[in-house]
Amino acid sequence: MPTLGRALIDALKAHGAREIFGIPGDFVLPFFKVIEESGTLPFYTLSHEPAVGFAADAAARFHGTISVAVATWGAGAFNLVNPVAGAYAERSPVVVVSGAPGVAERAAGWQLHHMSRAVDTQSRIFREITCDQAILDDPARAPADIARVLRSAREYSLPVYIELPRDMVGVPVADVKLLPPSPVDPAGLAECAGEILGRLAAAERPVLMVDIETRRYGVEDKVAALARALGLPVVTTFMGRGLLSAHPDVVRGTYLGAAGEAGITELVENSDGLLLLGVILSDTNFAVSRRKIDMRRAMLAINREVRIGHHAYAHIPLDGLVDALLARIADRPAPAGAARAPRPASTLTVDDAAIGPSDIAAAINDLFARHGPMPIAADMGDCLFTAMEIANTDLVAPGYYAGMGYGVPAGLGACVAAGGRPLILVGDGAFQMTGFELGNCRRYGWDPIVVVFNNASWEMLRVFQPESGFNDLDDWRFSELAGPLGGEGHRVRSRRELAAALERAHATRGKFQLVEVMLRRGETSDTLARFVAGFKAARDR
Numbered sequence: 001m002p003t004l005g006r007a008l009i010d011a012l013k014a015h016g017a018r019e020i021f022g023i024p025g026d027f028v029l030p031f032f033k034v035i036e037e038s039g040t041l042p043f044y045t046l047s048h049e050p051a052v053g054f055a056a057d058a059a060a061r062f063h064g065t066i067s068v069a070v071a072t073w074g075a076g077a078f079n080l081v082n083p084v085a086g087a088y089a090e091r092s093p094v095v096v097v098s099g100a101p102g103v104a105e106r107a108a109g110w111q112l113h114h115m116s117r118a119v120d121t122q123s124r125i126f127r128e129i130t131c132d133q134a135i136l137d138d139p140a141r142a143p144a145d146i147a148r149v150l151r152s153a154r155e156y157s158l159p160v161y162i163e164l165p166r167d168m169v170g171v172p173v174a175d176v177k178l179l180p181p182s183p184v185d186p187a188g189l190a191e192c193a194g195e196i197l198g199r200l201a202a203a204e205r206p207v208l209m210v211d212i213e214t215r216r217y218g219v220e221d222k223v224a225a226l227a228r229a230l231g232l233p234v235v236t237t238f239m240g241r242g243l244l245s246a247h248p249d250v251v252r253g254t255y256l257g258a259a260g261e262a263g264i265t266e267l268v269e270n271s272d273g274l275l276l277l278g279v280i281l282s283d284t285n286f287a288v289s290r291r292k293i294d295m296r297r298a299m300l301a302i303n304r305e306v307r308i309g310h311h312a313y314a315h316i317p318l319d320g321l322v323d324a325l326l327a328r329i330a331d332r333p334a335p336a337g338a339a340r341a342p343r344p345a346s347t348l349t350v351d352d353a354a355i356g357p358s359d360i361a362a363a364i365n366d367l368f369a370r371h372g373p374m375p376i377a378a379d380m381g382d383c384l385f386t387a388m389e390i391a392n393t394d395l396v397a398p399g400y401y402a403g404m405g406y407g408v409p410a411g412l413g414a415c416v417a418a419g420g421r422p423l424i425l426v427g428d429g430a431f432q433m434t435g436f437e438l439g440n441c442r443r444y445g446w447d448p449i450v451v452v453f454n455n456a457s458w459e460m461l462r463v464f465q466p467e468s469g470f471n472d473l474d475d476w477r478f479s480e481l482a483g484p485l486g487g488e489g490h491r492v493r494s495r496r497e498l499a500a501a502l503e504r505a506h507a508t509r510g511k512f513q514l515v516e517v518m519l520r521r522g523e524t525s526d527t528l529a530r531f532v533a534g535f536k537a538a539r540d541r
């Protein structure tokens, strides 16, 4: 019989986890010892638990599987609340494993260190932001609890919570048996697929919109095949930017309503048969145009449910739905003329002029054209809107939850999980929050390229409220911090310097490369300017 600690690690691996991120503390030291000594999964320690959560979230997004964030009880795990809340919002299956006081300690009657209000305060908080939970305080029940919780994480693509009392780690338990997939009613699935195909066939202007669940359920290639077979134009949402990047022939662009390209906006808003696969109906995805899309004509698959018009089909997982749609059209010839060459990306004018945010997108497009695309981790701020001007490539970003501080730690998760050297896009305000995590690169041999948009400003907030002085930040000269943190920094002010610094960063391997781009306060990317105008207009309507 394995110990509970061993059984948990083996089960994590068996359910798809490929790595563990964490920060130890006394309540979780015994489990960390098992993680290290078992050697079952690579594990990485970072500096502050929010980064642990963001890195695990990004790794889960890039792999399309679960990832693991381990922390100590209370002071450690409470630091994971915000990243896990964001992972819940954006449907990323992060498995939180928190150490905890031993079962015997809980009964001793002391106030325990790291305890906020009561022994169950932490688990009650995580109940709110995870889709399933287990407290492994009973060796007889623990294997079944672990199997149930990990299946939930996979099937819902949502975070889960596992609390491991420290005196249970070495207790022998039965093996964790993988549960079969939750049952799906084949008749319901068939009726649903039939109705969707019928509505698409009847529509004059059908459109397929994809969002993050298509990545979470690993169906991007199949969705591309579906679009080709049906001759459907495909757009991504704002949150779904980067999806289907391997299929430039089917992706027309990203829907940003009033803030986006007119052609894409018209395509979506004039559609009489809009199929939304895995789409979050959020304000960031739709508010800029909420009035214009007729959701009664849309078909929405999200959260294992399909809504069409005024009715809904329950228990329809997205992967099953896509398979059912493909099976029904297998013998149809593909209509001609559906595929399109992707729109050419912007290119940089290399001169001594000052840099604007959109120039950064152009310079990165040039870099990608010369050397091939890189996976991107972006933070919240103008850097994310600028990313919309970069050619479609794998991207993780908090496009819906919109929490700052995600970019750098997510980029570290990408170093582990993206399968290529990542590019991190981050504003100076967000870099102030989590930029120091770059100091962990040297230990693990990570060498991301980090582009800091330094406008000495919370610029995105200034766009909403230009009269406020509190949006002015100091100039922290981030490039000078890079050396002591184990990287190399370059500070650039002109477009010529920007192009050269990116090229040099790309050519230098083995150390993280920080390109600090100096921008003027009050200047934003073209996309952000349009987005905020549209957002304000929607709010005031």
Ligand code: TPW
Binding pocket: 380, 381, 382, 383, 402, 403, 404, 405, 426, 427, 428, 429, 430, 431, 453, 455, 457, 458, 459, 460, 461
């Ligand atoms: C955790 C609110 C949204 S955008 C922004 C703030 C403070 C300013 C971002 O400044 P930065 O980028 O990074 O310099 P830029 O391009 O705008 O200059 N706290 C959290 N998340 C959010 N979203 C906020 C506050 C916010």
Ligand code: MG
Binding pocket: 381, 427, 428, 429, 453, 454, 455, 456, 457, 458, 459
């Ligand atoms: Mg800024």
